[in-house]
Amino acid sequence: MYSVVSRETNIVKFCVLASGSSGNAALLATENTRILVDAGLSMRELRKRLALIGETLESIDAIIVTHEHSDHVSGLPVLARAKGLRAVIYMTRLTAPAIDWGETTPVRLESFQAGAAFQIGDIEVQSFGIPHDAIDPVGYCFEAEGVRVGIATDLGYVPESIKFHLRRTNVLLLEANHDLDMLKVGPYPWSVKQRVMSRVGHLSNLHMSDYLTQDLDTCTANLILGHLSEQNNHPAIVQMVATDALEQRGLRTRLSIAAQQTPSEVFQF
Numbered sequence: 001m002y003s004v005v006s007r008e009t010n011i012v013k014f015c016v017l018a019s020g021s022s023g024n025a026a027l028l029a030t031e032n033t034r035i036l037v038d039a040g041l042s043m044r045e046l047r048k049r050l051a052l053i054g055e056t057l058e059s060i061d062a063i064i065v066t067h068e069h070s071d072h073v074s075g076l077p078v079l080a081r082a083k084g085l086r087a088v089i090y091m092t093r094l095t096a097p098a099i100d101w102g103e104t105t106p107v108r109l110e111s112f113q114a115g116a117a118f119q120i121g122d123i124e125v126q127s128f129g130i131p132h133d134a135i136d137p138v139g140y141c142f143e144a145e146g147v148r149v150g151i152a153t154d155l156g157y158v159p160e161s162i163k164f165h166l167r168r169t170n171v172l173l174l175e176a177n178h179d180l181d182m183l184k185v186g187p188y189p190w191s192v193k194q195r196v197m198s199r200v201g202h203l204s205n206l207h208m209s210d211y212l213t214q215d216l217d218t219c220t221a222n223l224i225l226g227h228l229s230e231q232n233n234h235p236a237i238v239q240m241v242a243t244d245a246l247e248q249r250g251l252r253t254r255l256s257i258a259a260q261q262t263p264s265e266v267f268q269f
Contacts, residue, residue, distance in 0.1 A: 012147045012269045014171050017041070017049040019153070019226035020260035024072050026151065026173065027055060030144045033121025036063045036087065037140065037151060039075040043082060046075060049263050057085055062120045065091035066130075067137035067154065068098040080106035090120070092127070094136035114138050128165045130155040133200040141165050147269045149173075153227040156199040157207055163215045171267050173258065174211070176225040176242070177202035178232040186232050196232075205233065205241045212245035216253065222267055226258035235259075 017025040023040035027050065034055065039046065047057055063079065066072055080089060080101065086108075091099075093111040112118060114136050117126045124143040129136075132154045139152040139162065150169035152162055166172060183193055183204075196202050208225065216223070223246075225238050235257045246253050258264050 012145050013266050014149050015053050015266045016173060016224055016226060016258040016264040017046070017053075018260055018263070019173075019258035020228055020230060021071055022230075022260055023074065024153070024227065025049070025075075027053070028123065028142055028144075028149060029055070030122050033062070033123050033144075034060050035120055035123060035142070036060050038066055038072040039063055039079055040070070040072045042075050043078045046079075052263055053266050057082075057087075060085070060087040063087045063089045064120070064125070064140065065089070065095060066139065066151070067132065067134035068095050069134055069154070072154075073099055077102050080108070088120075090125075092136040092138060095134075098135040126165060128162060130162065131157060131159065131200050132202075133195065133198075139165070141169065145269070147171075153203075155203055156201045157203070158211050158215070163211075166215075166220075167217050169217060169220050170269065171222040171224065172216075172220050173224045173226050174208060175203040175227045176205055176208040176233065176238045176257075177227050178229045179205050179234070179237050182234075182237075183229075183232040188232070196229075202227065202229075205238060208238075209241050209245040212242060213248050216246075216249070216251065218249075218251065220253055222254045222256070224256050224258050224264060228257070228260075230260065 013029050015027045018041055024038045025041050026037040028035045088108045090110045092114045096111050114129045122144055126141045127138045130139045142149045148169045150166045150172045153175040242255055
């Protein structure tokens with residue numbers, strides 16, 4: 001593995017830079033390490049959104065990928081070739097060859113087996129397989145300075161294995177992709193609707209609610225719902241469904257909804 005450069009920020013922070021069908025990216029930063037999770041935005045747009053939270057692409061130590069779909073990796077080939085960037089790219093062994101890198105595969109590429117745990121700087125990384133129609137999709141839990149961050153989007157349902165990994169998270173980014181009624185009457189072809197609703201598709205508001213009422217860990221202080229479909233969901237619906245679910249549990253979890261066009265708030269610890 002490549003080494004990272006030490007610097008001081010004195011906090012652990014997490015920000016969803018973009019979340020949705022048109023592009024996904026998030027930043028996790030500690031005192032010594034900065035990780036970009038997915039690169040589904042152009043290099044220019046990533047620079048812009050990082051600047052909004054006081055960060056730069058040049059400061060990124062690692063880019064870690066969930067799967068090869070374009071809304072998660074569209075900016076990756078350009079980032080891999082860009083001069084002046086030192087970020088090492090991490091993804092599963094099966095995902096790497098599924099990406100169109102252009103002329104050459106990046107030199108700064110580290111691959112791992114889905115389910116592996118490893119270290120990037122001072123951040124512990126635990127990968128876990130997710131049920132989605134990609135080559136080898138994974139979610140992640142990150143832990144540093146006693147703070148645990150979980151990311152589970154692009155999944156058709158939440159199996160027991162994922163529930164296990166998402167325990168003890170202080171911050172959880174969870175998918176709330178579609179409202180079933182909106183999807184069924186929406187403009188998508190029936191074949192696409194079937195794919196989205198399948199067990200290797202995307203998590204509906206209903207399944208998100210089921211997870212919150214039955215399985216969300218009581219120590220999860222911050223819940224971010226993301227990957228909302230612009231055509232088949234609405235933030236107000238997601239807010240209502242999730243709030244009802246949390247109230248059923250009597251949880252005081254802080255709820256926010258990640259957007260496609262603007263970064264989320266910066267969660268700091």
